Amino acid sequence: QKEVEQDPGPLSVPEGAIVSLNCTYSNSAFQYFMWYRQYSRKGPELLMYTYSSGNKEDGRFTAQVDKSSKYISLFIRDSQPSDSATYLCAMSPFTGNQFYFGTGTSLTVIP
Amino acid sequence: ETGVTQSPTHLIKTRGQQVTLRCSSQSGHNTVSWYQQALGQGPQFIFQYYREEENGRGNFPPRFSGLQFPNYSSELNVNALELDDSALYLCASSFDRGEAFFGQGTRLTVV
Numbered sequence: 001q002k003e004v005e006q007d008p009g010p011l012s013v014p015e016g017a018i019v020s021l022n023c024t025y026s027n028s029a030f031q032y033f034m035w036y037r038q039y040s041r042k043g044p045e046l047l048m049y050t051y052s053s054g055n056k057e058d059g060r061f062t063a064q065v066d067k068s069s070k071y072i073s074l075f076i077r078d079s080q081p082s083d084s085a086t087y088l089c090a091m092s093p094f095t096g097n098q099f100y101f102g103t104g105t106s107l108t109v110i111p
Numbered sequence: 112e113t114g115v116t117q118s119p120t121h122l123i124k125t126r127g128q129q130v131t132l133r134c135s136s137q138s139g140h141n142t143v144s145w146y147q148q149a150l151g152q153g154p155q156f157i158f159q160y161y162r163e164e165e166n167g168r169g170n171f172p173p174r175f176s177g178l179q180f181p182n183y184s185s186e187l188n189v190n191a192l193e194l195d196d197s198a199l200y201l202c203a204s205s206f207d208r209g210e211a212f213f214g215q216g217t218r219l220t221v222v
Contacts, residue, residue, distance in 0.1 A: 006153070036213070043115075043201055043213035044154070088153055095209055098144070098167050101153030 003027050006089055006102025015111050019076040023089035023102045026070065030091040030100070033065050035074045038086045038104065047087075048074065079109045114138060115204050115214035123220045124192050132187040132217045134202030142166070143185040144211060145177060146201040154201055160185055189219075197221045 006023045013019055021035075031052055036044035048063040050056045056063045062075040072091070076083055086106050090099040114137035124130050136143050142161045146154035156169035160179035174190040183204075189196060197220050203211040 004153075008151075034210075041199075041216075041218070043117075043215045046210060046212055049210050090153075098156035098159060098169060099146075099154075099211065101146075101155070103151070103153045 001026060003100050004089065004091060004102045007105055008103050010106040010108060012108045012110060013079055015079060015081060015109055017079050017109075019079050019083070019107060019109075021074040021076075021087050021089075021105050021107070023072050023091075024070055025072075025091060025100075027091075027093070027100070028067075028070065029093040030067075032092045032095055033063070033072050034090040034092075034099065035061075035063055036088040036090060037083075038088055040085075044088055079107075081109045081111050084108045115202060115212055117200075117202050117214035117217050119217060120215065121218045121220075123222060126192055126194060126221055128192050129188065129190045130192060130219065132189075132200050132202075132219070134185045134187070134204070134214060136183045136185065136202075136204030137212055140204040140206050140212075141183050142205045142207065142211075143179055143183065144203045144205075145185070145187045146203065147171070148199040148201055148216070150198070157187065192221045194221050 035048040038044045053067045060077045064073040086104040088104045089102040116135040144159040145157040148154040158168040179185045199216045203213045205211040
């Protein structure tokens with residue numbers, strides 16, 4: 001079993017939709033949780049960085065962490081065609097320690 | 112732009128050869144991590160350097176080696192290249208092992 005599981009999609013939604021992206025994990029030691037966006041043939045771009053359980057909001061993006069269920073989510077409101085990319089979840093037991101990534105979810109927002 | 116610069120952007124090597132990839136970290140950052148991302152997969156941790164010392168290593172053979180310089184830039188060296196080494200190699204920099212920001216990556220093709 002992989003330490004981090006992420007549905008690879010692909011996910012296709014109309015412009016303006018609310019998008020929900022999810023990851024599950026098995027290692028209860030994970031405390032730091034991140035979401036990255038990766039455009040084709042580019043490096044990952046940090047979207048959200050959270051510690052422990054709870055919610056964090058930044059503009060159209062909301063990250064949720066439920067440590068009791070070992071489940072994290074990223075919500076994108078009012079999705080735009082420019083949001084079309086692969087979204088990677090990542091997590092770590094300690095700050096700055098090695099990150100464990102999901103395989104990424106491919107998202108397409110249709111105008 | 113994250114301020115993390117990788118070179119070269121693309122590289123083609125023959126099986127058995129050696130390669131050196133370079134990373135210039137963001138100004139003020141003292142930690143560099145290297146990841147390997149195969150097509151359709153999430154990044155896999157290779158190793159991390161913190162203040163010029165190796166600070167953790169993933170499940171990669173010894174032919175993957177690295178170095179961090181006093182200005183915190185870094186090199187990844189791979190000896191005896193294999194076809195499976197073909198991937199996007201990502202460098203991420205951070206300050207004191209905090210939030211990590213990725214470069215654009217070096218796409219290595221081994222033929």
